[in-house]
Amino acid sequence: MIPHLACLLGVAFWASSPTAIKFVLAEMPVWDAPALRFALAAMVLWAAAVALGHIGEVRRIGWRPFLAGLVDPGIISIMAYQGFLLTAASHGTVIFALMPLIAALFGRVFLKEPLAVPTIAGAGLALVGVVLLVSSQDSAGASSLTGDLLLVGCVILICGAQIPLKRVATLHGRPLVTTAIMMSGAAAATVLARLIFGDNAQPLAWTSTASTETWIVFAYTAIVISSSSFVLYNYALRHLPVARVSLYSVLQTPIGVPLAWAVLGERLSWVEVGAAALVIAGVAIPVAVAVRARRAAAV
Numbered sequence: 001m002i003p004h005l006a007c008l009l010g011v012a013f014w015a016s017s018p019t020a021i022k023f024v025l026a027e028m029p030v031w032d033a034p035a036l037r038f039a040l041a042a043m044v045l046w047a048a049a050v051a052l053g054h055i056g057e058v059r060r061i062g063w064r065p066f067l068a069g070l071v072d073p074g075i076i077s078i079m080a081y082q083g084f085l086l087t088a089a090s091h092g093t094v095i096f097a098l099m100p101l102i103a104a105l106f107g108r109v110f111l112k113e114p115l116a117v118p119t120i121a122g123a124g125l126a127l128v129g130v131v132l133l134v135s136s137q138d139s140a141g142a143s144s145l146t147g148d149l150l151l152v153g154c155v156i157l158i159c160g161a162q163i164p165l166k167r168v169a170t171l172h173g174r175p176l177v178t179t180a181i182m183m184s185g186a187a188a189a190t191v192l193a194r195l196i197f198g199d200n201a202q203p204l205a206w207t208s209t210a211s212t213e214t215w216i217v218f219a220y221t222a223i224v225i226s227s228s229s230f231v232l233y234n235y236a237l238r239h240l241p242v243a244r245v246s247l248y249s250v251l252q253t254p255i256g257v258p259l260a261w262a263v264l265g266e267r268l269s270w271v272e273v274g275a276a277a278l279v280i281a282g283v284a285i286p287v288a289v290a291v292r293a294r295r296a297a298a299v
Contacts, residue, residue, distance in 0.1 A: 003236045008251070010232035013225050014096070015255035018089035019263050020221045021081060027214045029206060030085050031198035034077045037218065038187040041226035045180035057118025057177045058280065065178045069185025070159035073226070076143040078193050082156045087147025090266045094133055094276045095151045101126055101282050103157045132275035175235040183226060228293025253280055 024033050049055050084092055101123045134148040199205075253276055260266040269275065 006232040013229040017091035035194040040222040042183035065181040066185040069182035074186035074189030080294040089260040122282040122285040129278030217250030
């Protein structure tokens with residue numbers, strides 16, 4: 001029960017991420033925001049590990065989570081920030097809901113796992129929804145095809161990274177220390193990207209003009225979304241299959257789209273509403289069939 005609650009809470013945090021990122025990027029440069037976010041998240045997690053006496057686990061766990069963190073969330077977050085700079089937060093929440101279906105397809109291609117008919121049907125339905133979504137330019141959130149495609153690429157990379165992350169979580173446990181090492185890898189990747197591509201003529205000049213609200217939301221992305229949700233995610237991965245964990249991501253759309261409307265004023269056109277409904281239905285179909293089959297088997 002606790003691993004499932006961890007998934008639900010983690011997904012709720014992640015669903016707010018597109019809106020929070022869009023809010024922060026209004027005043028923070030796109031290369032600075034992820035670098036500072038993961039640096040702060042790593043510091044918070046290491047401080048918690050020291051306070052709880054878990055720091056001795058670092059040698060046992062090793063630096064494999066650091067390498068995983070370079071990619072997820074490191075490189076993936078760089079792509080995501082660039083994507084959210086170019087498209088609507090509501091589009092991002094819908095696209096990220098595709099994770100269960102893409103994870104199932106990855107399982108078929110790379111692990112030779114069977115692909116059930118409901119999954120194939122759901123994938124087809126969701127694909128139609130995504131095509132409608134990325135082809136629509138009616139959103140008040142200034143969506144763009146380039147931004148949408150960057151986010152689709154992020155989802156594909158996340159699903160690919162889940163397999164090594166599952167192995168790390170299963171082998172080592174200690175989600176707090178594992179996540180601290182991961183965030184250190186993410187910080188290294190994003191700080192390096194900032195040094196290469198960011199504005200080094202006047203570094204952090206924006207800090208003197210950023211509003212209090214921006215700093216609060218930025219702290220939320222670092223401490224709550226990055227630190228807490230990844231601890232919850234690593235805990236859930238230790239106790240649940242990857243496919244089961246991925247299923248919870250369908251909840252990002254019904255949580256994230258209303259949040260983008262309430263905070264950012266983004267409004268979906270009827271085409272985009274229909275696209276979001278198709279994606280939700282496509283992900284929900286195999287989930288509903290699987291739940292029904294388990295209940296029938298238990299009777």
